[in-house]
Amino acid sequence: xxxxxxxxxxxxxxxxxxxxxxxxxxxxxxxxxxxxxxxxxxxxxxxxxxxxxxxxxxxxxxxxxxxxxxxxxxxxxxxxxxxxxxxxxxxxxxxxxxxxxxxxxxxxxxxxxxxxxxxxxxxxxxxxxxxxxxxxxxxxxxxxxxxxxxxxxxxxxxxxxxxxxxxxxxxxxxxxxxxxxxxxxxxxxxxxxxxxxxxxxxxxxxxxxxxxxxxxxxxxxxxxxxxxxxxxxxxxxxxxxxxxxxxxxxxxxxxx
Ligand SMILES: NC(=O)c1ccc[n+]([C@@H]2O[C@H](COP(=O)([O-])OP(=O)(O)OC[C@H]3O[C@@H](n4cnc5c(N)ncnc54)[C@H](O)[C@@H]3O)[C@@H](O)[C@H]2O)c1
Numbered sequence: 001x002x003x004x005x006x007x008x009x010x011x012x013x014x015x016x017x018x019x020x021x022x023x024x025x026x027x028x029x030x031x032x033x034x035x036x037x038x039x040x041x042x043x044x045x046x047x048x049x050x051x052x053x054x055x056x057x058x059x060x061x062x063x064x065x066x067x068x069x070x071x072x073x074x075x076x077x078x079x080x081x082x083x084x085x086x087x088x089x090x091x092x093x094x095x096x097x098x099x100x101x102x103x104x105x106x107x108x109x110x111x112x113x114x115x116x117x118x119x120x121x122x123x124x125x126x127x128x129x130x131x132x133x134x135x136x137x138x139x140x141x142x143x144x145x146x147x148x149x150x151x152x153x154x155x156x157x158x159x160x161x162x163x164x165x166x167x168x169x170x171x172x173x174x175x176x177x178x179x180x181x182x183x184x185x186x187x188x189x190x191x192x193x194x195x196x197x198x199x200x201x202x203x204x205x206x207x208x209x210x211x212x213x214x215x216x217x218x219x220x221x222x223x224x225x226x227x228x229x230x231x232x233x234x235x236x237x238x239x240x241x242x243x244x245x246x247x248x249x250x251x252x253x254x255x256x
Contacts, residue, residue: 066112147164180230184242
């Protein structure tokens, strides 16, 4: 018997990277999963692979940067699954630019995809859970960059800081109804996002490792395992928390 047997889950941005690992783990633990992405081909491929393995998975092409589309996605997931117990807000993009080069469009797009989508989806999920008495779990993919800073990732840092506050605020509001709200704060996990924006040179890789006491990047499955924990009854008294999985990066801020 899986840890998420029969749970009805929506994963926003689940065709690749961390989101994909979470979709696969949720399915393997017995959940029925709707997942979205802007990568239509990748999403359809994953849906076909999961179905071939006997999993209950549905792909929906949807842009997390458009609030109305996010609301429609939540409604579609509820319709497909006959309800919703679990929401994972995983959409995240990073614009790597100096402060002086950032445009309004850069700012708006990052905030829309990384933060507003999580607000809109969580609000829609909360409305459904409250109306149906569902004691659900809402999880958002934050980052160590919610509390640390990389100067050329300014809009990313702001969006993740906002996600942490969104998590705590919703947790308090929804706690009396048995709905738990938590976040995960990965350090450096080897995905396309990191290859494109962080691991841009050998020197950049070395700099990242110098800030990673465990001496290695994380694997997507190491993040999915935390998502399963936060989604399942194993974390039944945990709410309003950000669980950091960063190979020791946050505690590295020691005195000498
Ligand atoms: N990889 C890391 O080291 C790391 C660290 C901290 C936090 N995170 C967070 O984890 C989450 C996933 O990151 P990842 O590294 O797996 O990224 P990734 O770039 O490897 O994959 C992201 C997925 O999201 C999809 N996507 C992008 N924009 C979208 C949009 N507007 N609407 C719907 N889908 C969209 C992509 O097509 C892709 O399938 C993000 O929120 C990211 O900020 C990642």
